[in-house]
Amino acid sequence: MMRHMHRWPGLLAAALLVVVSLSGATLSVMPALEAARTPAQAEADLSVAELAGRVVALHPGVEQIRRAPSGRITAYWFENGQPGAAVIDPATGAGVASADASGVQRWLVNLHRALFLDDGGRLTVAAAAALMLVISVSGLALLARRMGGWHRLVLPVRGPFASRLHAEIARIAALGLIVSSLTGLWMTASTFELLPDVSGPPAFPGAVSGVTGMSPAAMATLRDTPLSVLRALNFPYAGDASDVFTLKTAAGQGYLDQGTGALLVWQEATLWDRVNETIYWLHTGEGAPLWALVLGLAALGVPVLAWSGIKIWLGGRQWRRRPRGNARARDAQTVILVGSEGGTTWGFAETAAKALRAAGQAVHVGPMSGFAPDRYPQARRLILMAATYGDGDVPATARGFLETLAAMPAAPEMPVAVLGFGDRSFPNFCGYAARVQAEIEARGGRSFLSMDTVDRGSAQDFARWGRALSQAMGVSLALDHRPDAPPAQTLTLVARRDFGAEVQAPTAILRFALPQAGLWARLTGRAFGNFEAGDLLAVIPEGATLPRFYSLASGSRDGFVEICVKRHPGGLCSGQLTGLEVGDTIRAYLRPNPAFRPATGDAPVILIGAGTGIGPLAGFARANDRRRPMHLFFGARHPESDLLFGEDLARWQAEGRLSSVTTAFSRMTPRAHVQDALRADGVRVARLIADGAQVMVCGGRDMAAGVAEALAEILAPHGLSPAHLKAEGRYAEDVY
Template sequence: MLRSLHSIPGLLAALLVMLLAISGATLALNPALEHLQAPPATTAVSVAQLAGRVAGQLSGVEQIRRTPSGTLIVYHRENGQTLASSVDPRTGAVLAPYTPSAFTRWVKELHRSLFLDTPGQVVSALGALALLLLSASGAVLLARRAGGWGKLLRPLRGNFSQRWHAEVGRLTILGLLLSALSGLYLSAGTLGLIADDGQSPPALPAPISVGPALPVANLSALQGVELKDLRELVYPAPDNPQDLYSLHTRSGEGYVDPASGALLAFQPEGAMQQLSGFIYQLHTGEGLWWLGLLLGASALGVPLMSLTGLWLWWRRRRDAVAIDDNSPADAADCVILVGSESNSTWGFARTLQQALVSAGRKVHSAPMNQLRAGYPKARHLLILTSTHGDGDAPASASAFLARLQQQPLAPDLKYAVLGFGDRQFPRFCGFAEQVQNALAAGTAQCLLPLETIHCQSPQEFQRWGQALGHALGLPLDLQHQAHALPRHEWQLVESVAYGDQVQAPTRILRFKAADGRERDLPEFQAGDLVGIQPPGTTRPRFYSLASSSADGVLEICVRKHPGGLCSGFLHELQAGARITGFIQPNPQFRPAQGAQPVILIGAGTGIGPLAGFIRGNRARQPMHLYWGGRHPASDFLYEPELKGYLADRRLTALRAAFSQVQERGYVQDRLLADALALRRLVEKGAQVLVCGSREMAKGVMLALDEVLAPLNLSVLTLKAQGRYREDVY
C-alpha cells in the first residue's frame, strides 16, 4: 500500500513536481545572490542614521525599503520622475539603479500560479501536496530499506542502480519535506483556507503636534529602530503638511509624527502574521540565504528522483512476467507462490513453471499474498521470495505470514523455500528465513532445506533446480535468462590442448572479435559467463570466462565430455572458425578489491576464471591458488602462465594436487595440510573463491569447515559475510 502511495502520485504529478522544483531552485538562488551583493553595515545603524545619510545624497526621497536579504532600495523623485536606487547603508550613496529582474518575476509567477491566476494557484497547491506525499512515503520506505530510522545515516547497501534513487532521496528528504509543508501552508493562505488574526493596518491618526518637520535623522522614533529590523519607511507627501511617516518593522507597523518624532498608533504583528512570515522565510530562504541554498539543492534532487523513480517504475513494468499455462488453483498439483518487490523474482518463477509444465505437472503460480486456505490437488508448494530492506517482506508478500497463521497448510503438502537477496545486506534473505521458520512450525512437510540465491545468480538457480528435480523425481534444467542479451560473433585464434593422455581432453580456447578489432569485443570481466549455443540445439551452454575484455581476447577452458554437444563442438573448432554467443555478467563471483588476501580454490577447468583473476591482479593483491588436476605432465592447465605470475608476484603462492601420481592427492588434501596458513589468511580478512564441479565444492566445504573450526568459524559464516563465493557446476 505504501509503495503504491509513493508510486502513483509520482507518476501522475512527475512533470508538475519537477516544474515546481526547478522554478523553486531557481528562486532559491536569489537570497544568496542578494546577500553577496549587499554591502554589510560595519556597526549597528539606526533607521534615523540611514535616512539622514540618504538625505545627504538624494533629494525627493519617497520610500526606503529593506529586503529580507539586506538590500536597501530608495525610491526618490528626480526631474519629475520616480527612480529606484540601491544604496550603501554605510554612506547612503547610490550603488546602482535598482531594476527588478523580469526573469525572477516571470519565474515567481510560474512557480506560484503557472500564469493561470487562481486556478494555477490551486494546481501549484496540488503539486505541493503531491511532493509532501512523495517525501513522506519516501522517507518511510527509505527507513525500511535502511533497517530503521536510527540507521538512516549509515551507508546504504546494494549495487549502484539500487542505491541511486535512495541516496538522492536521503540527501534531499528534509529539505523537500520543509518545502512541501511550507508551500502548502502558503498556498492555503493565498486561497483563503487559513484565516489570519483579523488585524487590519493601524488607523491613520490626526497629527498631535503642530510645527515645522524635524530633520529625518532627528526623529526619536526612528532613532530607536535598528536598520536590520526595518522593512519599509514611507515618507510624508511633500504637499500635505498633515501627512505622517509610515513605518513597518519586523515587530509591527505604525506612524511617526514628522514634527515631534513620536511613534503613533503602533500595532504589533499578530501571532498568525508572525507565523506566516516565518513560514514564508522558511519556504523562500529570504533572510536566511544559507537555507535558500540548501532548499535549492534539495529541489534539484526532485528531477533526479523523478527520472530515477520513473526508471524504477518502468523497470518493474518491464520485469512484470506473464505466466503461461497457469492452471487454476483447484486443479494444480504444484503451486508456486512468489514474493517480489520489483517483479524480477517472477522471471525465475516463470522459468520454473515452464520446466515443471514441460515435465507434465499442472502448475498454479500466484503472489504470496494470495495464499489460499487449501489446494485440493496440490502435492507440492514452492515459494520463491525476495527480501525488501532489512529483512522485510516484499510488496507481494506483505500479508503472507498473517494469512499463513490464519489458514495453515495441509499436512500432506510438501514445501520448499528459495530466497533471493544480496549478501551486502545484514539480513540477507531474512524474509525467506521467516517464511521457512513459519512453515516449519506448521504441519506441512519440508521437501528441501531453505536455499538462498545471491544477486539473482542464474547458476545458483540452476543448481537449486537440479536438487528440486531430484527431490521431485523429475529432470529439471532451470536455465534462466532475465532478458535477451545481445549476441556477438567471435573467431578462434588459438587452441591449447591438455589432458589427452589421461582421458580428460581439455582445451584453452581464445577468441577475438570476428572482424579482428579488439575494440569490438563486448565488455566483460573474468568470472563472467559466455553463453554458446551449439548447432542443432535450442539451449545455450555457459562457460566461465578466463579473461577480461581488457586482455583483448575472450578465453574459456573447456573439457570434452562424452556425448557433450557443446564441448564436442568447441573441441573440433579449427583456427579461424567462428562462433556466436552472448555475455552474461556474473558480478557476485569476483575478488573484492583491497589489500585483504584472496584464496582461490578450483579443480579441472575451474581454474579458468581463477587464472583470469590472477592475470588481472596488477595491484599485486595477495592471491593463493589451490588447484587439483590429474597428472602434472598432461593436464597442468595454465602451468607456463602461472609460473610467470609467480615470478611477477601477481600470484603469491601455488599449491597444486594431482590424483594420478604416486603421491596422489586432491585439492581438499592441500587445504587440510595448509590449515595453519589458511587460518592466518582468514584472520586477515581473506576472501575465498571456489570454482569447479559441485562434488569438488562439497569436499572443499567440508575441508574448510575443519580448517576453520579452531577459529569458531565455518563456511556458512564466511558466506554470510560475503567472503565465500562459488561458481560450481
C-alpha cells in the same frame, strides 16, 4: 500501504512534480546571483538614519526603503509625476541597478508558484507539494525498511542500477524536498488566509505632533537602528501632517512622528512573526545562498527520481502478465505461487513452470496474495517462491498470504515446498520465506522438499534446487534459468598472457578490444555499454546456448575487456577461451554485478583472492586513481608459474594504487594459502577492519569458506565477525 502511498502519487503526478521542481531549482540560483550583485557594505557601521539621509538627498520623493534578506537595498520614489525604483549603494545612496526582476525570473516565479493559472494554479502547486511530502516521507520509510532500519540508511545500497540510483538520490535529496514541501504548503495556506491571524501591524497612534519636515537622518530611533536589522522604512505621504514613518526591523515594527522623530508606538516581533519569516527563508533561501543551492540540488533530483521510479515500476509489471500456457487453478496438478517485489522472482517461476509442463504437469502460476486452497482441487503439490523485501518484510505480491494461512482451521492438505529469494548481504536473508516455512510447520503442514534459498538471482542456486525438486517428484527436470539477455557482441582478442602450465593449472589473462558501436546503436541500447571491474562477461561458447560468466578485470574507461580464465578438464567454455589466438573472436554480453565493487568513500579496502579470483581485484587496483588504501592478499601455487598480474601488482604498488601486496603459495615450502597469510597478518587486518575497511573476496567457494573462518578467528577478540561486516555492507563475495 506504505508502498501505495509512495508509488501512486509519484506515478500520477510525475510530470507536475518535475515542472515544479525544475522551476524551483532554477529559482534557487537567484539568491546566490542576488548576493553576488549586492554592493559590498559595512552594515555594522551604518545606521538606518544615515542610509535614509543619503537616499533622501538624491531622491526627495522617496516613499520606501526596503532591505532584502540578501542585504540588497531597494528604494522606491515618486518624482515629477513618475514612479522610480533602483537598487541602492548604501555607501552613497545612489541607484546602481534596476529594481525590477528580469522577464525570465518573473516567468519562472509565475510558473513555480501558480503554473500561470492564478489561484487555481496555486492550489495545484500546493497539491504537488503535498504529494511530494507524502512521496518523500514514505520513500525514506521504505528505504529504511529495505536497508534493515533507520540506523542503516547511510550504508551502501545494492541492487539493479535503477534501484540503486533511485535510493541514492532519494536519501540525498529527501531532506531538501521535505523542507520545500512543508514550507510551500505553509506559504500557500498563508496566501489563502487559512492560518490564524495572530499577528499584524500595531494600532495606528491616536495623536501625532502635526509637524512635518524633520530629516530621518536626525531621528534618534533611526540612528540607533543598525541597517543590518532593517526590513523596511515607509515614509509619510507628502503633505499629510497626520501620517507617520513606519519602521519594520527584525525585532518588531512601529511608528515615528515625522515632525519630532519620537517613537509613537512599538510592537515587538511575535513568535508567529519569527516562524513565518523562518518558513519564508527556508523555502526561498533568500539571504542564504548556500541553503538555496542545497534546495536547488534536491529539486534537481526529482527528474532523476521520476525516471528511475518509473523504470522500477515498469520492470515490476511483468508479473501482471498472464503466464503463457498457464493452467486454470482448478485443473492444476502443481501450483506455483509467487511473492515478488520487483518482478524478478516471476521469471524463475516461469522457468520452473515451463520445465514442469514439459514433464507432463498441468501448472498454474499466480501470486501468493491470491492463495486459496479451495481453488486447487486437483493440486498434488504447492510450491511457494517467496522473495524478501527489506528486512524480512512481505513482498508486494504476497500481501495477505500469512494472514490467510493463519485464518485457516488447518494447513493445506497438499505438500508444500518453499524456495526463498534474497541477498546475503542483507541482515535478514530470505527472512520472509523463513517466516512462511515456519508458519506452515506451526500449522502442521507437510513439506515434500526442504526449504532452500537463491542468493542474488543465482541461476546455479536455482538449478541446484531444480535437481532436488526433480528427485522429490520423480520426474526429469532441468531448470536452466535464463533471464532476458541483451544482444551478444563480437569481441576480438588483442592480447593474452599465459600462466600456470608448470603447475598443471593452465591459466590465461585474455584482453579483448572494445566493440565499436555507432550512434544509433548507443541510442537504442544495442551497444556494448559501460562496465566496471567486478561486473560479469557472459561468454556464449560455440555449440552452446547458455553463457558462462567471468568476472571482469577491467572497466570500460580502460579501453579494453579483460578476464582471467583457467582451463578445466572437459570444460567447454574454458577450453575454447584458453585456445584462442590473437585475432580470434567470441560472442559475449555484459551482466552488471553492482553487489561486488568497492563502496564509495575513503575507507580502506582489503582485497582477498586466489587463482583467477584476482581478476576483478586487479581491476579495482587499476582503477584506484584516488589512491585510497587498498591491501591485496593473493594466493597462488608458485611465484614463477601462476603469479597472475605479477608485474602489474608491483607497478600498482609503486604508484600507490595498492598500499600493500601479501602473497601465499601452496607449492612452496612452507605451503601456505591465502587464509594462512591473513592469520599471519591478523593484527594489521583487525586494525584495518576496525578503521572501517571493506572486505572483498573473490575465488573458489572452498577458498572463500577458509577466508571467512580465518577472519572470524581474527575478529573474534574484537567482538566482530564476517556476519557483522555483511550486515554493515562491508563484506562482499564473488565466489564460484
